[in-house]
Structure formats: structure tokens, C-alpha cells
Amino acid sequence: MKIKKFEKKLWLASPTMHGEEQMFVKEAFDTNWVSTLGENINQLEKSICEYIGCKYAVGLSAGTASLHLAVKMAGVKPGDKVFCSDLTFAATVNPVTYEKAIPVFIDSEYETWNMDPVALKRAFEKYPEVKVVVVSYLYGTPAKIDEILAICNEYNAVLIEDAAESLGATYKGKQTGNFGSFNAISFNGNKIITCSSGGMFLTNDEKAANEVRKLSTQAREIAPWYQHEEIGYNYRMSNIVAGIGRGQILHLDEHIASKKRIYDRYKESLSDLPITMNPFMDCTEPNFWLSCMTVNEDSMCYQKRDNCNASFNTEAGKSCPTEILEKLAEYNAEGRPIWKPMHMQPIYKGCDFISSDEGVDVGADIFERGICLPSDIKMTDEQQDIVIEIIKSCF
Numbered sequence: 001m002k003i004k005k006f007e008k009k010l011w012l013a014s015p016t017m018h019g020e021e022q023m024f025v026k027e028a029f030d031t032n033w034v035s036t037l038g039e040n041i042n043q044l045e046k047s048i049c050e051y052i053g054c055k056y057a058v059g060l061s062a063g064t065a066s067l068h069l070a071v072k073m074a075g076v077k078p079g080d081k082v083f084c085s086d087l088t089f090a091a092t093v094n095p096v097t098y099e100k101a102i103p104v105f106i107d108s109e110y111e112t113w114n115m116d117p118v119a120l121k122r123a124f125e126k127y128p129e130v131k132v133v134v135v136s137y138l139y140g141t142p143a144k145i146d147e148i149l150a151i152c153n154e155y156n157a158v159l160i161e162d163a164a165e166s167l168g169a170t171y172k173g174k175q176t177g178n179f180g181s182f183n184a185i186s187f188n189g190n191k192i193i194t195c196s197s198g199g200m201f202l203t204n205d206e207k208a209a210n211e212v213r214k215l216s217t218q219a220r221e222i223a224p225w226y227q228h229e230e231i232g233y234n235y236r237m238s239n240i241v242a243g244i245g246r247g248q249i250l251h252l253d254e255h256i257a258s259k260k261r262i263y264d265r266y267k268e269s270l271s272d273l274p275i276t277m278n279p280f281m282d283c284t285e286p287n288f289w290l291s292c293m294t295v296n297e298d299s300m301c302y303q304k305r306d307n308c309n310a311s312f313n314t315e316a317g318k319s320c321p322t323e324i325l326e327k328l329a330e331y332n333a334e335g336r337p338i339w340k341p342m343h344m345q346p347i348y349k350g351c352d353f354i355s356s357d358e359g360v361d362v363g364a365d366i367f368e369r370g371i372c373l374p375s376d377i378k379m380t381d382e383q384q385d386i387v388i389e390i391i392k393s394c395f
């Protein structure tokens, strides 16, 4: 194989701007709405409500801030246990810890890589007092939402959706971020659309939306002076940031179509290899934010990972995430291991982890065998074909 290194780095997922973003930012400058108030925020909140189909959206400084206030709105108190997705980014879970509550990690299933309803049910049998569940939709793929909601209803628990990675994905035709009571999306730089940073709190509950607006601006009471009766935060979105989002949301569907095309091309071209693409259910339409794959179990070469390092042995016909990632990096393309499960993270050592059965650990298995592939929508077909050749050369 004679492949030339990419001259410009091929990213996992980087911002894709179109031009309108600058126009809305300029408008904010021209009218001097350069703060956390203004038309860009109002219009972006309105567009997101219309797109998702929810009643209220509150623009905040980050997806993490949105999740933090969602956890507060769900009534989580210090010492409470909260059921959380295990195979996810730490931002799903950290807000639970900000409130001095205790996460209990729920294992994934193999059909979507998300929270396993069977494991969730077992968790409620062990801790029937739990009142809040935080589910994330990994890489833009919806979970088994009906099953998860049915269990939440059975145990009178509130569902929080972390839809940070799944903006635009649907489950039975309905947008993610519109199933839970208090939900979050993110506009971080690597997400399907970005405001450079930022996020939104989503709900159909008017009281909660108003409370989040108040808490995100230092919890000021209506009074002639700064009057405070609860602890607030400086979490509001900036009108400049929102201007970028107003330009981006015009292109959300186009971004999803490009991501899907990338996923389909990987799936087709890698079909001869002993690998499996990240799966999804027929009743869902993911946003295909990241294309991922796992190396089939019997085609894994020897791979060893300790806390911060990895090594492997080359074997003909076999490979592993470490080998593929090293090879991609050699050619200046960015891949990434599957997010390391929360129950394997040193910060969450000692938290309970519940799977579908004793000894089962789906999350650890997907982490061991899985990688995220370059999924940037500015990647050309020719560049993607080279990535595909690089992956093939590892086996």
C-alpha cells in the first residue's frame, strides 16, 4: 500500500461554518447586544423549540451547565443515588456529583450501546428509592426510550435526557430531548452543530424553565436591588455565541445528511472486514454524529491497556483499536477510542455498577474493541477512501 500522509489533519469532528453565522454575530455587534440578552438568544431558543417540539428552551453556557440545572430541577439532593448511563462522556454524570449525589452506573446493551433497560430494571429492584435517571444517547444514537420510560414510570422516577450528542436524532419520529422531564443539548465545538460553546435546557414545564432562567443569571429576585434568596449560577448563553447557533441551525439537517453518508460509506466499504459498525434500531433515525466500529471478538489481536497507556501485538488477519488508532495517527487522521465507561474511571471508583446479569460488562467490552472513526463532514470521499484503506491495512 502506498498512501500519502494527509497534508492537513483529518479531524474526528470539527466545526463546519457556512457564513450566516457571521451575519448574526455582526448584527449583535451593530445593535450593541453584546451580552447575555438579545435577539440571537431569543431566536435560537425559538428555533430549537420548533425543531425539537418542546415548549421551552433556555440558552446556557454549556451542555454541562444545562445538565447541572436539569439535575437540580429533578430535585436531586445530597446523598441521593441517581441512575446514570455508564458508557458516556463524563459530563453526563459530573453534574450529579456537583449536587453531592451518588451516581449508580447502568450498563449498556449491544443493540444501541446505550443504557440497558434490563440492567435499569435490576437497578430499581436493588434501589427502589431512586427518583432520577440520566440517559445519554451515545454518538447520536437513541436508546430504547419506551422501555426506559416505562420503567421510570413504574418506579415514579424522573427521566433526564442527555441529548448532547444526538441533536436531530429521532425515536419513532420524535426528537430526542423531548422524552424526559428536563433535558439537555450541547453546542460544543465538536457536536453536530456548534455555537463555539454553549448548550440548552429543554422542558415542557413552564415553572422549571423560569427557574432555570433565574438560576442561570445568579438567582436575582424581582426587587429594586440585587436581592438573593437562593444560590445562583452564571450560566446564561451569550448573544454572540447564540448568533453562531442561529446560522448553524439552518444547516442542521444538511449536517445530519452528510454524517449519514459518511456512516453508510464506512459500513459499505468495511463490510468485508471482521468489524461491526455502531448499531441502531429500525424505529430510530440517529444523527450519525460519529461513525464508530468494533473489531469482532475473534479478530482482536492481543491488546493491553493500563490506566493511561496501551500496547498491542500485530497479528495477520487481526487487529485492535490501538493498532488502528496508531495507524490513523501516522497518516495524520484523528480517531479516538470509544468513551471509557464511567465505572472504569478512577474518579468514580467505588460507585455501584449494574449490568443485565452478574459478571456481564457490555460497556467494558465495547470500550475494549471499539473506535470512533474520522467523521468530519468536510472530509471528501477521496479522503474517506484513504481512511478505509488504512483500516483495511491493519488486518
Ligand SMILES: *Cc1c(COP(=O)(O)O)cnc(C)c1O
Pocket: 062, 063, 064, 065, 088, 089, 091, 092, 136, 137, 162, 164, 165, 185, 186, 187, 188, 197, 198, 199
Ligand atoms: C459534549 C457532551 C456533553 C457536554 O456538553 P458541553 O457543551 O461540552 O458542556 C454532555 N454529555 C455528552 C454525552 C457529551 O458528549
